[in-house]
Amino acid sequence: MLLPLTALLLGLTAAAFALGRGRALAVVQGNASLLHSRPAYYGQWVALWCALPSFALLLGWLALEPSLVEQQVLSGASQEVRGLPAERLELFVSNARALAEGGVTSTVPDDDLIAASERARRVTGAGRWLLSGLVVATAIGGLWGARRRVSRELRARNRVERIVRLGLAASSGIAILATVGIVLSLIFETARFFALVPPADFLLGLEWSPQTAIRADQVGSSGAFGAVPVFAGTLLITVLAMLVAVPIGLMSAIYLSDYATPRVRAVVKPLLEILAGIPTVVYGFFAALSVGPVIRAFGERMGWDVSSESALAAGLVMGVMIIPFVSSLSDDVINAVPQSLREGSLGLGATRSETIRRVVLPAALPGIVSAVLLAMSRAIGETMIVVMAAGLAANLTANPFEAVTTVTVQIVTLLVGDQEFDSAKTLAAFALGLTLFGVTLTLNVIALSVVRRYREEYD
């Protein structure tokens, strides 16, 4: 029902465009230069009048419908049903809705449920027919009214452009709202977690062992939620990854932008970017099955104690993974440094390397820092490689040959499988997420302010 209705509306909109455009041309007997705007703008204006109010009505109804159904289902229900606890009541409503739409219910329908489903059908059935009529009427009304108002003086372009501008603003608003929503959900769940575990224990505790007993008589600990080892693991692996990625990435960017011939560059740059296209899972088993054993074998020969899952393996492979971020973005910003600065330096008798070190890199610094920051947030957020190559043990260590775990890995393990959403174990994931968000945000702000202070402006 919704699909044909949408198709009908789209058809009407297309017709509205043609009618509006035709009307505009008819008003001036085909002499388009007499119109205030190009004819297509009149078409767009009429089409917008046809589409926007009708779609708004449709979406508004779809948003309201569930609560209307619920109200209808419950209004006629027996005393017995209304006395049910909240979760059971919810189940009853969704069963009634499923029955009304011919779906599958979780219990054998009894009289109560059948009666309720009848009431639900009144809303979803008759209501929707009524709605369809209303929506189509709105669309046609909008079309007709707008078409009648088409005249030589109508400033159709300005009106259409204003609506387009509002649409653009709304799109950027959605991105911001999504961020706000994510942060808010993290904050609320974290507040629940901190009601169970004191913030000081979480932020300063040195032991991470999130397994809690579900029943009082179960074997198992009461759980320890000290996040320091987890964050230390993240820090260790990120530092290892950056130690690999930043020098290699930056140097390859310098080679590509200032030394490579155009032909070499045309081949090498896309090849480097292929690295960024490899799924992280593939990197993960490369780290776990190829790099990890090599490191352990090497360590054994040197007489070191190396566990088969090590921070080093994960860090190295993660570093390789983010090389293209550093190199490709840095290459772009280094290329953006004006050629005239290079010539100025060369003209003073500087060598190529002096020019790069003293003029080009300082000028490109802000861009390079943001490339490194982007790479770092990839490293901090990376999960798959660490799960496979670095293990799950929350060791508090700075030794790269030991197994460590990271914040993201712990969030995954906390939330995988069947979970009840009121235990400290599950809620800890939100606290970890929020803290991680805070850490990366702080890093970004610090880095940006450092860049602002040391940036060298060129025009």
Next chain:
Amino acid sequence: MTATSATQLRSPLYLTKLTTRDLDVFYGDKQALFSVNLDIRKNQVTSLIGPSGCGKSTFLRCLNRMNDVIESCRVEGKITLDGEDIYREGIDVVQLRARIGMVFQKPNPFPKSIYENVAYGARIHGLAASRPELDEIVTSSLQRAGLFEEVKDRLEEPGTGLSGGQQQRLCIARAIAVQPDVILMDEPCSALDPIATARIEELMEELRENYTIVIVTHSMQQAARVSQRTAFFHLGIVVEEGETPQIFTDPKDPRTRDYITGRFG
């Protein structure tokens, strides 16, 4: 050539700083300069004029081998600086460019402080053994470029914050700081207003005492004002070369006359 020998007879007291013999320059398959023979005299301003694309900037960039940066560029023939072939094998391009400074069309100060802009060349060539020496180089270079009084209180501010004319004088100071013999200027005033242009032209007259200057310009008035000798380039060849007053009042070649009187270009 007859014009040249005539002036030689009249004023024998000059030294030749740079000479080019049979200079051909190619960009890929396209030839940009055809057998250019030119002498640049010491402590004089030589201006190169001609319509766009005639090869005068290409010629200028051959003199300090800036064309080396361009992959497809090929230079044939001979250029000598004080009698030494600068395209000879084993010549140090870095040393050469330290002796032949360059000022570009658009002011291109480095995104560093005013002080660091001027100190840059001195630092990379190790001209100053101590900070006071470096200070001295920076100060005297800025003074000779006529910029010191305007910027002495803000040497630590970015060079990019100066006005266009000041930026161009900063670039001149930057070139002087390396203590070159020759300064090449590629349309140094084309991005400047008339007042800043007048300031730079005055400066060229002062700098001529110590340096040899070659300037590419589109403004014939400028060439007439600042230079002692002028070479007219057209389609990659030097059509006529001689003393500036002679070129502008009594050109020998009809193409020079047409260009100077504004018939083309």
